[in-house]
Amino acid sequence: MAMTNDDFLDELKALLGDSGVLRHPNDxxxxxxxxxxxxxxxxxxxxxxxxxEQVAEVVKRCYEHDIAMTPQGGHSGLVAGALPDAxxxxxxxxxxxxxxxxxxxxxxxxxxxxxxxxxxxxxxAAFEHDCDFPLSLGAQGSCQIGGNIATNAGGLNVLRxxxxxxxxxxxxxxxxxxxxxxxxxxxxxxxxxxxxxQLFLGSEGTLGIVTGAVLKLAPRPTQSRxxxxxxxxxxxxxxxxxxxxxxxCDLLTAFELIPRRCIELAMEATPExxxxxxxxxxxxxxxxxxxxxxxxxxxxxxxxxxNGMERELVxxxxxxxxxxxxxxxxxxxxxxxxxxxxxxxxLRTDISVPISAISDFVARASDEVMxxxxxxxxxxxxxxxxxxxxxxxxxxxxxxxxxKKAHLxxxxxxxFDVLDDFHGSISAEHGIGRTKQAPYLAGLSPVERELVSxxxxxxxxxxxxxxxxxxxxxx
Numbered sequence: 001m002a003m004t005n006d007d008f009l010d011e012l013k014a015l016l017g018d019s020g021v022l023r024h025p026n027d028x029x030x031x032x033x034x035x036x037x038x039x040x041x042x043x044x045x046x047x048x049x050x051x052x053e054q055v056a057e058v059v060k061r062c063y064e065h066d067i068a069m070t071p072q073g074g075h076s077g078l079v080a081g082a083l084p085d086a087x088x089x090x091x092x093x094x095x096x097x098x099x100x101x102x103x104x105x106x107x108x109x110x111x112x113x114x115x116x117x118x119x120x121x122x123x124x125a126a127f128e129h130d131c132d133f134p135l136s137l138g139a140q141g142s143c144q145i146g147g148n149i150a151t152n153a154g155g156l157n158v159l160r161x162x163x164x165x166x167x168x169x170x171x172x173x174x175x176x177x178x179x180x181x182x183x184x185x186x187x188x189x190x191x192x193x194x195x196x197x198q199l200f201l202g203s204e205g206t207l208g209i210v211t212g213a214v215l216k217l218a219p220r221p222t223q224s225r226x227x228x229x230x231x232x233x234x235x236x237x238x239x240x241x242x243x244x245x246x247x248x249c250d251l252l253t254a255f256e257l258i259p260r261r262c263i264e265l266a267m268e269a270t271p272e273x274x275x276x277x278x279x280x281x282x283x284x285x286x287x288x289x290x291x292x293x294x295x296x297x298x299x300x301x302x303x304x305x306x307n308g309m310e311r312e313l314v315x316x317x318x319x320x321x322x323x324x325x326x327x328x329x330x331x332x333x334x335x336x337x338x339x340x341x342x343x344x345x346x347l348r349t350d351i352s353v354p355i356s357a358i359s360d361f362v363a364r365a366s367d368e369v370m371x372x373x374x375x376x377x378x379x380x381x382x383x384x385x386x387x388x389x390x391x392x393x394x395x396x397x398x399x400x401x402x403x404k405k406a407h408l409x410x411x412x413x414x415x416f417d418v419l420d421d422f423h424g425s426i427s428a429e430h431g432i433g434r435t436k437q438a439p440y441l442a443g444l445s446p447v448e449r450e451l452v453s454x455x456x457x458x459x460x461x462x463x464x465x466x467x468x469x470x471x472x473x474x475x
Contacts, residue, residue, distance in 0.1 A: 008065055009045050015057055020097075022046040031092050032084060035076045035139060040434075041086030043070065050097045052172060052180065052211040058093060059209065060178025067091050068464050069176075071205035073147030074118065076139035078348060079433030081204045081469045082147070095146050098211060101125045109217040110169060110186045115146030115210045122215070131217040134161040136254075138334055146210045152202035154429030156333075159385025160253045161218065163429070164201060171197040172212035176460040186214045199455065204431050205466040207459040224253070224290035225297045226326040227305070230281030230316040235359040237285055240313045241384045247304045248289050251297070255385045256286040256333060257358075262381050265339025266332040273331060276318045285384075286333055288326075340379060340392060345401070347393040347408040351419055352428035355387045365391060365418045369411050375399075376411065388428035391415060412439075432470045440470070 013021045022028050023045045031046045033039045044067070049055045062069050068090045072082045084090045098116035105111075106129045113122055119133075119140040126133040137143060137155040147153075149171070153164045161167065170185035183197050200207055231237050237257050244252055260282055267273045289297050301319065308314035320326035340346060353361045362380050369378060375396035382389035393411055395404040416426060416439055432440045444452070456463075456471055467473040 003065055005044060008061070008067065011061060012045070012047055012058060015061075016047060016049060016054060020048045020050070020054075022048065028092075030075065031072060031094065033075065034078065034080070034083060035142075038080055038083065040080060040083045042088055043084035043090050043092040044088060046092040046094055048094050048097050052098070052174070055093065055095075055098070055209060055211050056174045056178050056180050058091075059174050059176065062091060062464060063177045063462065066462065066464065068467055069093055069209075070466055071095065071146070071150070071209045073116070073144035073150070074139070074142045076137075076143040077147065077151065077433065078350070078430045079427075079435040081151070081431055081433030081466070083434075085468065093209065095144060095209070095211070098146075102212065104129055104131075104217075105186065106131055106217075108186055108188075109219075110214050111217055112170075112184065112186070112212065112214045113145055114212055115144065115149070117145045119143050119145060119148060126217050127220060130220050132220040133167070133215060134218050134253075135164060135167060138337055145213055145215070149201055149210050149213060150203060150205050151431040152429070154383070154386065154388060156254045156256065156383065158383060158388070158429075159255060160250060165198065167216045168197065168201060168213055169216055170214035171200055171210055173197075173200055173208040173210050175208045176462070176465040181208070184212060184214050188216075199459075202431070204433060204469050206456060206470050208465065219292045221253075221290035222292050223295070223297055224288055224326065225301045226286070226288045226320040226329050227301060228276050228318045228329045228332070229285045229287070229305070229308070229314050230277055230279070231283045231285060231313060232281070232315060233359070234283060234362050236313045237283055237384060238355065238359050239311070240285060240308050241355070243307060243311075243313070244287065244304055245385075247307065248300060251289045251291050251295065251300070252287070252385070253290045254286065254288040255383070256381070257384045257389075258284040258286055258333065258336070258381050259379065260284070261377070261379055262336035262339075263332060265343075265379075266335035269339035269342060270331060270335040273328070273335060276329065276332070277316050279316060281315055286329060336381070340394075343394055345404050345408070346395065347412055349389075349391045349393075349412065349415065349426075350428050350430040351389050351391060351415075351424055351426060352387045353389070353419070353422045353424040355384065357422050357424075358384065358387065358389065361418065361422050361424070362389070362391070364421075365415055368414050368418050369393060372414055373407065373411055386428070434469060437468075437470065437472070441472075 070090045095116035098114035102112040377394040379392045
């Protein structure tokens with residue numbers, strides 16, 4: 001007799017305990033939506049294993065009984081990659097109880113952690129040993145390391161430290177059939193054949209469940225300087241970045257492009273914020289330099305601004321003279337996201353183009369979008385140092401809610417057509433998930449499609465692990 005879902009869940013309860021398997025709607029409410037409030041459906045249940053061995057056993061039983069699995073981290077994704085499907089048949093496997101720092105080696109500059117560790121806690125653990133884990137995200141108070149790995153997270157400091165792909169030395173992964181691959185190496189150089197861990201970085205939980213990781217640390221900066229600058233154009237921003245990259249070299253940790261509208265949204269979302277300058281400017285740069293040791297960052301930044309003003313790139317600026325003032329400037333970057341979210345449904349994109357093409361892309365994409373929808377509002381901002389733009393669009397305020405989704409989808413198609421001309425990417429750091437699957441598949445060559453499908457089939461022949469994300473459910 002085939003096992004029923006109730007029988008299967010009773011097995012899991014025997015393994016994980018009553019608190020390790022959640023089914024009641026009130027208990028699973030926070031597992032079925034992401035940061036943006038998107039919800040697709042409800043799961044068969046939520047399994048909450050407490051260690052790697054329990055994860056492996058849960059996955060093994062799912063594999064034996066053909067139960068679809070949805071690995072889940074901190075609910076901060078933006079492409080519906082970790083949300084349960086609407087068929088009530090997927091088992092959510094939450095990593096939240098795997099939250100231990102296993103080891104920290106300040107001489108090797110590595111930290112070994114469970115996948116469910118919250119990013120902020122990992123950063124704090126490194127700080128206590130005079131080290132820094134440099135991944136910096138707006139969601140770092142809730143996102144988990146496993147999710148950062150699964151999506152190859154980027155964030156604010158990519159231009160200096162790279163994506164998550166550059167910050168991982170070793171992984172521990174439960175494969176879709178329940179076997180454990182132990183690749184927890186702390187070696188900074190290891191050239192033994194194929195680098196298997198790179199397949200899991202950015203795989204969005206479709207090839208297995210990351211349960212542990214060895215991460216690279218950096219020396220903790222002992223000083224930093226932050227500035228918010230007013231500029232006349234996007235091209236001026238790009239020119240200033242080129243200047244800063246040369247004058248500040250590897251001490252430049254962040255260089256953010258922010259339009260005036262985002263400053264206004266930030267002040268709407270956080271009323272205690274005040275306009276940072278006496279005049280308003282079309283574009284702003286939020287930049288930061290950081291160092292360890294006897295480096296005069298203040299003079300370096302002042303010299304850069306003098307050079308920028310002499311070349312008429314910088315019109316005005318606000319320099320933080322304390323950690324408190326620096327935090328206030330960064331609050332604009334954080335609050336503008338909340339300001340957008342409060343505006344309701346809008347198009348969120350996560351694209352990349354060559355840094356030198358950012359200005360031309362913004363101009364052409366804006367013209368294309370406004371020609372199709374003159375009453376929409378464009379909010380383009382992003383990480384200049386790695387070419388990552390969030391070219392977001394608010395639909396016309398007068399448009400009926402029922403028409404907004406289709407309208408925004410049409411604008412996204414137009415935007416992606418322009419992106420193709422620049423040989424850009426539709427996903428710089430958020431991943432593919434379900435939301436970006438159609439344009440991702442459309443952009444694959446036949447050879448690429450065969451290779452990625454083959455990788456998926458090799459690791460997950462039954463198609464049970466996060467099915468329907470990146471690739472269709474039955475590829």
